[in-house]
Amino acid sequence: MANKKYYFDFFECVTRNSNANAALRSTSDMLRIAFERKSSGNSTVKEIAGRNYEFRTIEKTDFGYRGIIGKHRVNDLPHAAIIDGEEREIELAPNENLLEKSHFHFYEDYQVLILQRNHFCISSNNLGKHLSEQGYVTTLNPVIExxxxxxxxxxxxxxxxxxxxxxxxxxxxxxxxxxxxxxxxxxxxxxxxxxxxxxxxxxxxxxxxxxxxxxxxxxxxxxxxxxxxxxxxxxxxxxxxxxxxxxxxxxxLVADRLFFEKEVNVEGRYPPTFEMWAALGSARAEREAELVNYFGDLNAERLA
Incomplete structure (x- = not known):
């Protein structure tokens, strides 16, 4: 096994509807919709900016939800090569795509989502779009130091x-x-x-x-x-x-966003899922003081 360093970013999630008469929904509700859709065997695929994204995994937990978001890439595939050697096209079977993945934890207490940083997979903006539907728009706002x-x-x-x-x-x-x-x-x-x-x-x-x-x-x-x-x-x-x-x-206020880094044991291209769940849990535990300072008392009015 090799060790690889992973980074995890913290986002405050907000879900709104521009229709004043619409029922209030939180990001918890939007994840519940995705969870129920996935659990019933229905597709969670959405096309965003020409790419297909889906929840590869989404699970209900005692703190909220945890999951893996995946991006499928079907064009502009890279070539495989060795240094100073020939290159070849990557062969994919029919209906196969290249897949990038990011793991996440969503905590319902602060409506905070901790996302594995993977620029090849998904940005916070596109994840917000994936959690937006039925007139409801979800935004992921970075938690600031x-x-x-x-x-x-x-x-x-x-x-x-x-x-x-x-x-x-x-x-x-x-x-x-x-x-x-x-x-x-x-x-x-x-x-x-x-x-x-x-x-x-x-x-x-x-x-x-x-x-x-x-x-x-x-x-x-x-x-x-x-x-x-x-x-x-x-x-x-x-x-x-x-x-x-x-x-x-x-x-x-962009560079000084709250994040966590951790070395994870990796086998092959992707780290074991249980290792990433543990790393995400550590991210919450290690940054708990900053989250309390940022959000304050859950029953009190927030700073912004």
Whole structure:
């Protein structure tokens, strides 16, 4: 057996419906639909961006659900080769595809999904699409390191500059109740221009000691938090400054997402499933303190 390091990312799951009269559903409900569909022998395959995804495994557990999401690839197959040698096409039997897999745990208490990081398989955006149906849209929002979040929300910390990259929302109607005009302006820009992405760079006047000129509006902090739970944010770098002593602190709300890494025994291409279940369980246990700090009391109002 060889050891291979795997990474696991944490996401807060939110399921909404743009129809105000629709019944409330959580991501637990969407996974229950997939579980019942799989258990009854029906297909869970969905085509997303030209690729077919399916739940290879989905099981009900005492904490929620665990499963394996698979992506089928039928075109642009790689060649097999040896170094400095000839190459050959990979032969597949009729109806066979190349398969990539990612394991996950979903915890109902915090509506948190821990996903094995596999860029060849599925992104959090596409997994959200797979869990969206019947007018309900599921988004997977990355859990941010608590220290960065605390820095961002402190009253004496101001925003000097922000660099943001955002992809077009999947369902603009879902975001009709956005509270901050800054985010409404982004939606208008994306809708009006037809652009697939938008890049923004906002800066205060670093040469001025006047707080109104030196810093961006303090309400932008809430706008940024709302943005993270609304858009597909590809980049969000912020330069913060303590207005009392002018010390700066850069944070990256994309790079500083909560994750866990673990070495797993591997046989062949894929690790044994029981090893991945154990690794996912360790991810929750090892990051429990960060999750409690992030979400707080389950019965109390959340920060965002």
């Amino acid at each position: 608590t220290a960065d979040l605390q820095w961002l929300m402190r009253d004496n910390i101001q925003v000097r500059n922000v660099q943001i990259a955002i992809a077009r929302p999947r369902n603009p109607e879902l975001f009709q109740n956005i509270e901050h005009n800054f985010n409404n302006s982004i939606i208008s820009t994306l809708s009006g221009s037809g652009a697939a992405n938008i890049n923004l760079s906002l800066r205060g006047n670093a040469h001025s000691r006047d707080p109104e000129e030196r810093y961006l509006d303090s309400s932008l902090k809430r706008a940024i938090r709302e943005m993270q739970s609304t858009f597909d944010v590809r980049k969000c770098k912020i330069l913060l400054e303590n207005q009392d002593n002018f010390l700066t602190h850069p944070i990256d």
